[in-house]
Amino acid sequence: MTMRSNLIWSAVLLCALIVLATGIGSSWIGPKRVIGALVGQGSQTDEVIIWTLRLPRVALSILAGAALGLAGLLLQRIVRNPIASPSVLGIVDGAAVGVVVFLWMWSNEANALTVSIHWMPLAATVGAATFAIAVVAVAGADALQPARLILYGIALAALAKALVVIFVLLGPVYRASTALIWLAGSVHAAHWDDVAILSSVLMASLASLAFLARRFDQLVLDDVSATATGMNLLPTKALFLALSVFLTAGAVSFAGGIAFVGLIAPNIARALVGLSARSLMIATPLVGASLVLGADIIARVVAYPLEIPTGAITALIGAPYFMFLLIRQIKYA
């Protein structure tokens, strides 16, 4: 019962954050007016401001947070260790490389893209997948030791960051500034188009996960026991890794590198609802969405009218938490 009420409370928290995040902006809109506009009963100006200016950003934060949270959940289950996450495994920065290479290759002299922007998530996915495969390949037999795997991830992430800087420089100045804003991890410039693409990425992943729920539960067991329950270990892990890469790439290509959400969200979700696949798959996206939305609110309010990158806020929460997990593992080692 507590599990269910925890779920309900996290949903309530998310709704409250949505109302708050929609209300905050260059002019404050009170909760009553926000809710009115959301259900189509508000004044016309409120509805225009909220639906065209504020909601896309809120929706993108939610979707990015949910996708990153799920990606982290899958990775942590694959390596059976709570310290894994997409950012420390080089996937986030790999997606960034995909995006800058895409911007570099497919734009003309006038800085306009020669292909549709809708291909960008695909480019991000290719980049993220390349780096995920590279991490696994470089790690080889070490892939079973989470700490080592993460160090390889950090090394490749540093490599990816360097590549991003160089590709940004290779492009014209305009693109450089666009890319830099995006890299800092921000949901500043959001459109409904982006929301539509990212939500289809999330929906597709959730739908496939619904079919894989039992395998997800089996992966809690150590490798030998999991095999004994009749599971094909490697294909399952590869499948989950692919899904995780896909989700990360989707989030990163629209919201930039928002650090540590994929680390914290699954850990909070586990504390709230336990280990079972179905409840985790609902709770993790909720928590991830609340985290990014909350961080985005803080990022907008703290130094108003200036805006802090959302990724910096999540890093301030996530880094100490990672340190805590690390120290706890040392104590029990």
Next chain:
Amino acid sequence: MRKWQIPVLITLTAVTAVASLHFGLRNYSTQVVFTALFAPDGSPDSLIISGLRVPRTLVALVVGAALGTSGLLMQSVFRNPLAEPGLLGVNAGASFAVVAMFSFLGVTSLWALSLAALLGAGFAMVMIFALVVFARGALTPISLILAGVTLAAFLSALTQVMIVTNEAAMEALLFWLAGGFADRDVSVVLWLGPFLLIGLVAAIFNANALDAMVTGETAAQALGVDTKQLRIMVLSLASALAAFCVVIAGPVGFIGLVAPHIARLMAGPSHAGLFPRVALIGALLAVLADIGARLVVAPQEAPVTALLALVGTPVLIALVRTRRMRSIA
């Protein structure tokens, strides 16, 4: 063979430093370079060489040598082949303190900023050292580096917040914070240099104790080394060197990781032989990276830190994969 290594390294470094005066947005002939150096005629070429290229080459030489030495000291004391100021968060600590000093107190004097960098680097070092003491040997080298990288991520996020919320700081510090050797203040080198030289001499006198330290703390104590005192002294020196580099050139990573390993490949584990080599190799790497930064994306200039990461990360990966690192997990 080893007798020749140091003269060869000196020659290589000198040749590279001279080459660094030739290449860039405009490539100069040796004749022009020599005119600018020894008979300056006030021509634009001469001004570019003496006013821009000579300073950046000097900064690269000094910072490279200091970072290499700092990395070697950290690796020896922590007995961790991956330790270096960038990965342990010491660079991030120094940068954080400098940005905080600048944006909260509006301080711009180099002395105050250097002091802040020393404090920030020292703080990060103390955090890492406290973690090592707290874990009582249960901390694997890999976990130590993970902790350092996380500390660096945290401090960088704080730095980022300060920079974004303070536009004056952003304009003044963004360039410095990117790390690099061009357009830096050479006078800092002259001010801080002597202090560090004294520290370095002290470390060289303790080369034998450091050799003992690498074999293990108990072994070192059995040989009569005051390990506690040595650790504190050497780590202070290592963080001071890193802080000094951050004040001059901003946070520059990977030289401190790579240089000691090349030096060890050349001369084995003895610190008496390692100190001169690591300084020369660090300087050489820094100047090479600086030349590369001018050439890879010409006519623009790449950040030297990105170039160093391109070289440094494969080394890091190779190191994590070595058998020694495997055995100590």
